[in-house]
Amino acid sequence: MKRSLLVPYYEHPADRPEGWAALVAAAPALHGVVLNPANGAGEAADPAFAEVADRLRAAGVRILGYADTDYGRRPHADVVADLLRHRDWYGADGAFLDQVATAPDALPHYRRLAVAARAAGAATLVLNHGARPDERYAELAELLVTFEGPWDTYRTLGPEAAPHHCHLVYAAPPGFRPATEVHCAVPGAGAHPWGTLPHGLPETAR
Numbered sequence: 006m007k008r009s010l011l012v013p014y015y016e017h018p019a020d021r022p023e024g025w026a027a028l029v030a031a032a033p034a035l036h037g038v039v040l041n042p043a044n045g046a047g048e049a050a051d052p053a054f055a056e057v058a059d060r061l062r063a064a065g066v067r068i069l070g071y072a073d074t075d076y077g078r079r080p081h082a083d084v085v086a087d088l089l090r091h092r093d094w095y096g097a098d099g100a101f102l103d104q105v106a107t108a109p110d111a112l113p114h115y116r117r118l119a120v121a122a123r124a125a126g127a128a129t130l131v132l133n134h135g136a137r138p139d140e141r142y143a144e145l146a147e148l149l150v151t152f153e154g155p156w157d158t159y160r161t162l163g164p165e166a167a168p169h170h171c172h173l174v175y176a177a178p179p180g181f182r183p184a185t186e187v188h189c190a191v192p193g194a195g196a197h198p199w200g201t202l203p204h205g206l207p208e209t210a211r
Contacts, residue, residue: 010206011131011148011171011187013039013071013101015199018053024202025057029064031206036187037067037129039101045072046090058095067129070097074118076104077111084118088125099129107138119145131171143169148187155194156181179204 012035018025028038038061042054058068070091072084084102091097100122105115115132122130132142133150142149148171152164156177164172164184172183175198177190182205193201 007186008034008036009187010034010203011036011039011069011173011189012203013041013173013189013199014202015039015041015197017042017051018057021200025060027202027206028066029057029060032061032064032066034205034207035066037069037099037131039069039071039131040091040095040097041071042095045087046070046094050090050094055095058097062096062098067099068095068097069099069101069129069131070095070127071101071103073103074105074115077106077114081114081117081121085121085125088122088127092126098126099131100125100127101131101133103133105132105134105138105142107134107136107142109139109141112139112141115142115145133173137164152183156190159183175199177204 016024040058042051061068070088072087073079074084088100119130130146131148132146135153137151138149149169150173151170153173156174159174166184170185171187172185174183174190176194181190183190189203191198191201191203
């Protein structure tokens with residue numbers, strides 16, 4: 006089974022244990038899971054997230070620690086602190102940098118962050134631009150998220166798909182699959198779409 010689903014699942018394990026159990030069961034289909042306890046790693050380790058991270062890791066799933074970069078405005082040290090906490094508290098072996106700039110003038114900032122992420126143990130780095138960035142960002146990471154948004158916008162835009170692109174689509178109908186090899190499409194909508202499980206999970210995992 007091809008590992009094609011990159012899943013940002015922003016629910017607490019104590020609130021949605023069945024959802025996390027479904028992701029563990031779907032391990033062979035997962036490219037990785039984005040761990041986001043508190044819009045980042047938080048101020049202290051959360052035992053419930055540590056436990057689910059252990060289960061995912063034991064199942065062979067990449068764990069990507071979430072860190073917001075605020076389009077280059079968040080200080081370098083704060084982003085790196087998030088990545089180190091994800092590594093130390095949850096055993097993250099990858100990084101998911103959110104709200105990443107698209108313009109070339111921010112490249113030096115993100116080069117520094119990429120070096121720091123690798124030093125923090127991130128074997129897999131994903132940059133979530135949400136739109137197509139300057140292609141030089143591809144030199145920094147394994148994946149660039151070049152679309153994040155609702156299905157209605159996605160089908161209108163028809164964004165280009167390249168091997169290093171990832172599309173994250175919400176408010177998506179059943180059976181819909183984005184054009185990129187690594188992707189995620191969820192039924193959730195509104196302010197918190199990433200609290201729903203993706204379409205495409207094996208039925209045995211639901």
